[in-house]
Amino acid sequence: MDAILQMKGIVKRFPGVVANDRIDLGIAAGEIHALLGENGAGKTTLMSVLAGIYQPDEGEIIWKGECRDFRTPLEAIECGIGMVHQHFTLIPTLTVAENVMLGRRSPREPFFDARTAERVVAETAASLGVKMDPRAKVWQLPSGLRQWVEIIRVLSRGADLLILDEPTSVLTPQEAERLFEAMAMLVQQGRSICFITHKLDEVIAVSQRVTVLRVGRVVGAVQTAGTSKRDLARMMVGREVLSMTRRPPGEPKASVVRVEGVTALGDRHQRALKGVSLEVRAGEIVGLAAVAGNGQDELAEVIVGLRAVTGGHIYLGEREITGYTPRQACQQGIAYIPDRIWQTAIFPDLSLEDNIILKSQYSEPLVAHGVLRPRMIETYAGRVLTEFDVRTPSSKVLAKQLSGGNLQKLVLARELSRSPRLIVAVNPTAGLDVGATEAIHTRLIEERNKDRAVLLISADLDELLALSDRIAVMCAGEVLGIVDAEQADVEEIGLMMAGAFRPPD
Numbered sequence: 001m002d003a004i005l006q007m008k009g010i011v012k013r014f015p016g017v018v019a020n021d022r023i024d025l026g027i028a029a030g031e032i033h034a035l036l037g038e039n040g041a042g043k044t045t046l047m048s049v050l051a052g053i054y055q056p057d058e059g060e061i062i063w064k065g066e067c068r069d070f071r072t073p074l075e076a077i078e079c080g081i082g083m084v085h086q087h088f089t090l091i092p093t094l095t096v097a098e099n100v101m102l103g104r105r106s107p108r109e110p111f112f113d114a115r116t117a118e119r120v121v122a123e124t125a126a127s128l129g130v131k132m133d134p135r136a137k138v139w140q141l142p143s144g145l146r147q148w149v150e151i152i153r154v155l156s157r158g159a160d161l162l163i164l165d166e167p168t169s170v171l172t173p174q175e176a177e178r179l180f181e182a183m184a185m186l187v188q189q190g191r192s193i194c195f196i197t198h199k200l201d202e203v204i205a206v207s208q209r210v211t212v213l214r215v216g217r218v219v220g221a222v223q224t225a226g227t228s229k230r231d232l233a234r235m236m237v238g239r240e241v242l243s244m245t246r247r248p249p250g251e252p253k254a255s256v257v258r259v260e261g262v263t264a265l266g267d268r269h270q271r272a273l274k275g276v277s278l279e280v281r282a283g284e285i286v287g288l289a290a291v292a293g294n295g296q297d298e299l300a301e302v303i304v305g306l307r308a309v310t311g312g313h314i315y316l317g318e319r320e321i322t323g324y325t326p327r328q329a330c331q332q333g334i335a336y337i338p339d340r341i342w343q344t345a346i347f348p349d350l351s352l353e354d355n356i357i358l359k360s361q362y363s364e365p366l367v368a369h370g371v372l373r374p375r376m377i378e379t380y381a382g383r384v385l386t387e388f389d390v391r392t393p394s395s396k397v398l399a400k401q402l403s404g405g406n407l408q409k410l411v412l413a414r415e416l417s418r419s420p421r422l423i424v425a426v427n428p429t430a431g432l433d434v435g436a437t438e439a440i441h442t443r444l445i446e447e448r449n450k451d452r453a454v455l456l457i458s459a460d461l462d463e464l465l466a467l468s469d470r471i472a473v474m475c476a477g478e479v480l481g482i483v484d485a486e487q488a489d490v491e492e493i494g495l496m497m498a499g500a501f502r503p504p505d
Contacts, residue, residue, distance in 0.1 A: 007060075021042075030191070041214055086404065097117035198434065252282065255282075285468050316421070387417075
C-alpha cells in the first residue's frame, strides 16, 4: 500500500523534557495503524504535532506526497487530518448538531442552519450504523455516545486520516466492538486510521501495523500479524511484564467499613442506591462489578462523603460515619482514587507539589503554626513522586503537563502516602499501559497485605478476578450477590451484572 503520511525525524521539546525524539512514522492509505506505548511515551504529542496543535522543533511531515506545515488544527482538518482526543472537547450545553458544526461556516450566515446541521449528523451517523439524536444536548448523552459525536464531527469534515486517541477508555466492551466494526468500514471506504492505545488485545484485534514508542523514541515498527502481545509488551516497557493472573488470597481480619441498607439519589434525582449492604475487612480486596451507571459510583461517593445518604448507615470500624464530609472521611483514614481524575482529583493549573499535599495541608511537618513550609513540602513531594515512579523533570511543573498515566500515579501517590485504613479505588487502571497497570496492581496487593481494606470498583472483570478476594455484583442500584473470587463463575457474574440472574440467599 502507498503511504498517505510520512513523519520524518520529528522532535518536540517541552521545558525539561524531550517528548518526541527524532521519530519516524509512516501510515499507508486504507490501513489501521496502531501507535502503542506506555503513558508518557509521546504518542499523543506526536499526533498533536500532526494535527496542528503543536509545531515540531525539528523534522518534516509529508502528507499525500507533499511536505506540509500545519500551523493550526484548522489547517490540518482542511487537508483531511482529524483527531478525536481522549478527553472530550465537546460543549455539554449545546446539542449534538451544534457541536458537530462548531468552527464551520453556516450556509445561512450569520444564523445557525439547524436543518443542515441535523442532516449532516444524521447522514454521518447512519453511515457508521450509529443511532444519534442530533437535537439531544451533549450533557444528556452517556460517554459512549459522546465519543461517537467526536468521531462524527471529524468525519463530517471529510477526514482521510482519522486519529483516535485512546478511544475505548470510556466504552463498554460492546461499544468498543461496535467502534471496531465502524473502523473496519472506514478503512474499506479508503480512509486511514491511526489508533493510539496501550491495550494489546485491541492492537492485535484491529490493526495491520503497529509502531511502538518508548520514552519518546521509536523502538520498533512491525506487522501486527507477525507479532504477539508478549513481544509488544516487552517493546513497550523494555522488560518482561507480569500477566494478569490470580494473586494469592489475602487474610481478612476485622471489619473496616460496613454499609447497611444505604439509599441515595443520583445526579438526576433518581434512586441510585436501593438499600445497599456491603462489608470490607482489613487485609482483603472486595471487587465491585457492575455495568456503568448502576450505582457503583454513587456507592463510592457516599462512603467518602461526596454524596448525601438518604437512608441507612455507614460504619468505619465501630464509628458511624454516615453523613461525614469528605474532609472528615479523609481524617478518619479513607483514601479515594476516582476514575475521572481531571474533574475530581487534581488541580491541573497547580504544581505537582501543591497537588501532592492536598489532604495533608493541615498536618505537620508540612505546616508549622498554620503556615506552609516550602522546603519541607518540596522534600516530601520529591520523595513521594520517586516512590511511586511519577515521571516528571521537577515537582514544580504543573499537573496538566503530565501524561494521563503519570497523573493517575500522582493521585495514587497522594492517597496511599497517608497510610489509609480504607482505600476506595474506582477504575484505578483505566487508560493505563501494561507497565503502569502492573505497578498499580502490585501496590494495591501490597496495601492489602499491610491490612488495609480495599474496595476496588472496576469495569474490567479480568482485573477484578485477578485482584479481588470477594466480588460483589451490582445492578440497578442493588447488590445482587457476593461471591468468593476463587470460585467465581464469569458467566454467572455477567448475568448478574445484566440483572438476568440473582443467586439464592
